[in-house]
Amino acid sequence: MIEKTTSILEKYLPKQAAPIIAQWIYQAPCMFKISKNRLSKFGDYRSPFGRKGHRISINHNLNPYAFLVTTVHEFAHLKTWNEYKSRVKPHGKEWKKNFKLLMEPFFNGEILPPDVRAAVTTYLGNPAASSCGDLTLFRTLQRYDQPRAGFVRVEELPPGAAFVLPNGRIFRKGEKMRTRFRCTEIHTGKVYLFSPVAEVKRDVIEHH
Structure with missing residues (x-):
């Protein structure tokens, strides 16, 4: 089953990152949804409620590096919720620590191109509530988008x-x-x- 999830994720993520994210999905566990495009956000995380467990959704039309950064952002919410429930701020120091920790595996090897690696490193100094809130990182990620006429x-x-x-x-x-x-x-x-x-x-x- 994890191999099937990895295969699906390879269509959206850098290939080396797909098995890592697939492992996270099963370890959590969480419902991971590839969503339609939303202008207001790239992705979101919802904590367990009622009979529903952890839920993460990521916009389908992101380029592989934007998809990866957004996915790590949302898994940092999941990890923070598991540790503190709702006792801490959504983007407080606990979430920032977890975001940095979860990004570490993706700095190994050739998963990130040099410009994205540099922009993410700077962003990790003080991560914003959204990766599109950091214009330097957003513009760097945007270089890898497919051009859209008009x-x-x-x-x-x-x-x-x-x-x-x-x-x-x-x-x-x-x-x-x-x-x-x-x-x-x-x-x-x-x-x-x-x-x-x-x-x-x-x-x-x-x-x-």
Whole structure:
């Protein structure tokens, strides 16, 4: 069974990393789901509740290195929950310690290319709540994405430009806050915060 899981994971992870992650899934144990793309997050962890055990989901469309970093991030939550339950902060010092510990096997051999290894090393100095919250790491991981025709990053759009999400929702780019851009959904007038590196499509029709 673990061999089948490893085989499936090899489609999403660097090949050398797949058996390590498969082992984690069975040791936990946890329900590991490869999910549809979610703009707001790369992955998530849910602690045991009722009859359900540990659950982790990772977006299917991440490149192998982004998939790996996100998976380790979520397993660090699982390990921290096993040790402390809900008595500590989700991204406190306990989680940071576990994230660093769980990343160690992937620095061996040739699993990570040099630029990703360097970016992850810097990130491990003080891991953020999300790998996409660290723009240096995110941009490094993004180099390994397959190019998507017609997509641009929010930070590349001029102020006031309209853009479209894959689900058809249309937004107008507003001012930059500390790390994210305030963008208004044109249909509802609601304001949402977008990461500078979120990939969207420029809307060619001018909306007023």
